[in-house]
Amino acid sequence: MPRTLYDKLWDAHVVATGSGRQALLYIDRHLLHEVSTPQSFALLRQEGFKVHRTETQLAVADHSVSTLPRGTTDPAAAAQIALLEANCRAFGIDYLTPASGDQGIVHVIGPEQGFTLPGITLVCGDSHSSTHGAFGALAFGIGASECGIVMATQALWQTRARTMRVTVDDALSPGVSAKDMALALIGRIGAGGGAAHAIEFAGEAVRALSMEGRMTLCNMVIEAGSRTGLIAPDETTFAYIADRPRTPRGALWDQALAAWRQLRSDHDAVFDQEIVLRAEEIAPQVTFGTSPGQVMAIDAHIPDAGARDAKALAYMALDAATPIIGVPIDHAFIGSCTNGRIEDLRAAAAIVRDRQVSASVRALVVPGSQAVKRQAEREGLDRIFTDAGFEWREPGCSLCVAMNDDRLPAGARCASTSNRNFEGRQGAGARTHLMSPAMVAAAAIAGRIVDVRGDLA
Amino acid sequence: MTPLVTVCGPALSLPERDVDTDIIYPARFLLLTKREGLGRYAFFDRRGTPGFPLAADQDAAPPILIAGANFGCGSSREQAPWALGGLGVRVIVAESFGEIFQSNCIKNGMLPICLDAGTVTNLHARAAAGARFAVDLDRQMIVVDDVAPRPFAIDAEARESLLNGWSEVARIRMLHGADIARFEAAQRRASPWLWPAAEKEDQQ
Numbered sequence A: 001m002p003r004t005l006y007d008k009l010w011d012a013h014v015v016a017t018g019s020g021r022q023a024l025l026y027i028d029r030h031l032l033h034e035v036s037t038p039q040s041f042a043l044l045r046q047e048g049f050k051v052h053r054t055e056t057q058l059a060v061a062d063h064s065v066s067t068l069p070r071g072t073t074d075p076a077a078a079a080q081i082a083l084l085e086a087n088c089r090a091f092g093i094d095y096l097t098p099a100s101g102d103q104g105i106v107h108v109i110g111p112e113q114g115f116t117l118p119g120i121t122l123v124c125g126d127s128h129s130s131t132h133g134a135f136g137a138l139a140f141g142i143g144a145s146e147c148g149i150v151m152a153t154q155a156l157w158q159t160r161a162r163t164m165r166v167t168v169d170d171a172l173s174p175g176v177s178a179k180d181m182a183l184a185l186i187g188r189i190g191a192g193g194g195a196a197h198a199i200e201f202a203g204e205a206v207r208a209l210s211m212e213g214r215m216t217l218c219n220m221v222i223e224a225g226s227r228t229g230l231i232a233p234d235e236t237t238f239a240y241i242a243d244r245p246r247t248p249r250g251a252l253w254d255q256a257l258a259a260w261r262q263l264r265s266d267h268d269a270v271f272d273q274e275i276v277l278r279a280e281e282i283a284p285q286v287t288f289g290t291s292p293g294q295v296m297a298i299d300a301h302i303p304d305a306g307a308r309d310a311k312a313l314a315y316m317a318l319d320a321a322t323p324i325i326g327v328p329i330d331h332a333f334i335g336s337c338t339n340g341r342i343e344d345l346r347a348a349a350a351i352v353r354d355r356q357v358s359a360s361v362r363a364l365v366v367p368g369s370q371a372v373k374r375q376a377e378r379e380g381l382d383r384i385f386t387d388a389g390f391e392w393r394e395p396g397c398s399l400c401v402a403m404n405d406d407r408l409p410a411g412a413r414c415a416s417t418s419n420r421n422f423e424g425r426q427g428a429g430a431r432t433h434l435m436s437p438a439m440v441a442a443a444a445i446a447g448r449i450v451d452v453r454g455d456l457a
Numbered sequence B: 001m002t003p004l005v006t007v008c009g010p011a012l013s014l015p016e017r018d019v020d021t022d023i024i025y026p027a028r029f030l031l032l033t034k035r036e037g038l039g040r041y042a043f044f045d046r047r048g049t050p051g052f053p054l055a056a057d058q059d060a061a062p063p064i065l066i067a068g069a070n071f072g073c074g075s076s077r078e079q080a081p082w083a084l085g086g087l088g089v090r091v092i093v094a095e096s097f098g099e100i101f102q103s104n105c106i107k108n109g110m111l112p113i114c115l116d117a118g119t120v121t122n123l124h125a126r127a128a129a130g131a132r133f134a135v136d137l138d139r140q141m142i143v144v145d146d147v148a149p150r151p152f153a154i155d156a157e158a159r160e161s162l163l164n165g166w167s168e169v170a171r172i173r174m175l176h177g178a179d180i181a182r183f184e185a186a187q188r189r190a191s192p193w194l195w196p197a198a199e200k201e202d203q204q
Helices: A005-011 A040-049 A073-093 A106-112 A127-135 A144-153 A179-188 A211-224 A233-241 A250-260 A307-316 A342-353 A370-378 A381-388 A437-445 A454-457 B027-031 B077-086 B100-108 B117-128 B156-164 B168-190 B197-203
Strands: A016-017 A022-026 A029-033 A056-058 A094-096 A120-123 A138-141 A156-157 A160-168 A197-202 A228-230 A271-278 A283-288 A295-297 A332-333 A361-366 A411-418 A431-434 B006-009 B011-014 B063-067 B091-094 B111-114 B135-138 B141-146 B147-151
Touching: A005 A138, A005 A197, A005 A228, A016 A120, A016 B168, A022 B168, A029 A106, A029 A144, A029 A179, A029 B011, A029 B117, A040 A073, A040 A144, A040 B168, A056 A106, A056 B111, A073 A094, A073 B027, A094 B091, A106 A120, A106 A127, A106 A211, A106 B111, A120 A127, A120 A144, A127 A138, A127 A211, A127 A228, A127 A233, A138 A228, A144 B168, A156 B168, A179 A271, A179 A283, A197 A211, A211 A228, A211 A233, A211 A342, A233 A250, A295 B100, A332 A437, A342 A370, A342 A381, A342 A437, A370 A381, A411 A437, A437 A454, B011 B117, B063 B117, B100 B111, B100 B156, B117 B141
Parallel strands: A029 A056, A029 A120, A056 A094, A120 A138, A160 A197, A160 A271, A197 A228, A332 A361, A332 A411, A411 A431, B011 B063, B063 B091, B091 B111
Antiparallel strands: A016 A022, A022 A156, A283 A295, A283 A431, B006 B135, B135 B141, B141 B147
């Protein structure tokens, strides 16, 4: 019977089957961060459990770290980070300290380290773990209790998802990126449209994406309600992971590569749902509400879709049936596990070069990892940003989660490359417009929401 | 974990859809590293706003919450069910849930129940009118004011865990320890690149 890539990954990891769609899945890799694991380690201690396979675990601090050069001044954040380091030491888990030069956002460093590989199951106590599906891995976010279960047993009871294939034909237009593709999909199927489904991306426009673009796309599936995004690995994938610190070498690499080349949906596999998007019809996207599903093309008018939109528009201080272009912003944020990689910084820098951030805007660039930061500095991107008036920060989640030194005041309006425009996500009462790195860069310069395609003309 | 067999009492109606876990538990409180005593942070930024059913100083809620569709979407933070549990919530009924939230509830002895939109709308009205709810997990029934029992579905594994209050780690180890060992031996042969430590041992 023909199988989808999801079916193949699932079948290859079943330890035991349960009732209905339930199975006990073997978990190959677990990424840890400081926020979702204190209670997991407490569970291990309380029950007297050890970590079953320490070499399958990798930890880093990202959510509560300060991205200011002086480091955190918040004692609670410092204590949380110190607790992660102490727990990792006590349980024998690798922890990437800031001094290692390898620190960064968990979903940036997994792939950078070669910890993320095709064909594996990978989990993390973070909903954006779907990011790693860009490598053809079955990756999904879990809660703190499940982090403890994985550490103690290397297995998790899971419900087999239904499958959805999203095919994106043609090529993206200039000024349009993987972020716009992701937002356009969420606009099409809704914030819950992917629930109970694993989404596999296919089509010319997806194949043409770099690994950075593919990670952006898979990262955002949780905003459509899906826990798992997938892209079949290909030469782009293999070139990205070759020779990374934790990738297999020599004969093992050859053996792995032969297996990875089989990781694709059979040509006659049947998906439970099929969605087709045409890349050339996707305009730069911007959210207008407080759910990622409340998203629109930059050149459209803000829709008026009833009471729910009205509540969101009241929070956002916007009026239905008016253009989104021209709405003034106070803050611009470039970074996060969605758009904090080198290609994102290059796309933003290309817009910013030789121009100035609007006097009314505070603008931040937060590289996704220390490696991304070093690479950007080698390319001179940091100078382009700082000359324009952007702050050039240390790596971390920063304004995507606002549980660190970066928080917006109530009423502030931010053009943001992050993944969630929820109420209060960037600070209680703050207003978030999600968009691509190029769009945020253009908004920072104009001091208002603009169509980046105008900057490219 | 406390077993969950029957839960009786009034219900809190919160019909808004897409209530994300940032609304249930704002991110700034994620710096706390304990799971106990989080009830006061549940819906922290919503309390006291017009029409919201929890007061700023309220530290207990009815044991049953009737919620809107896609409840608990977004972040995987388990602080969301911990905070609701801290208020005394044991059962949440909605048309659909954020999947990670749903699974986190079960891991914490809380029962998420999915019902069709029409039934949920009716339950919101009954909750707002002060009806008394009785949820029976053993029989998989919800009864409102002692009449019209409504059946609900739940995965057999989740039902069993909740009814018994089992620790999942202990259960996996006890029932499937040998299965895991067999799986590992097979994977180590078939996909040796996934066993970096083993590879080092072999070379020594």
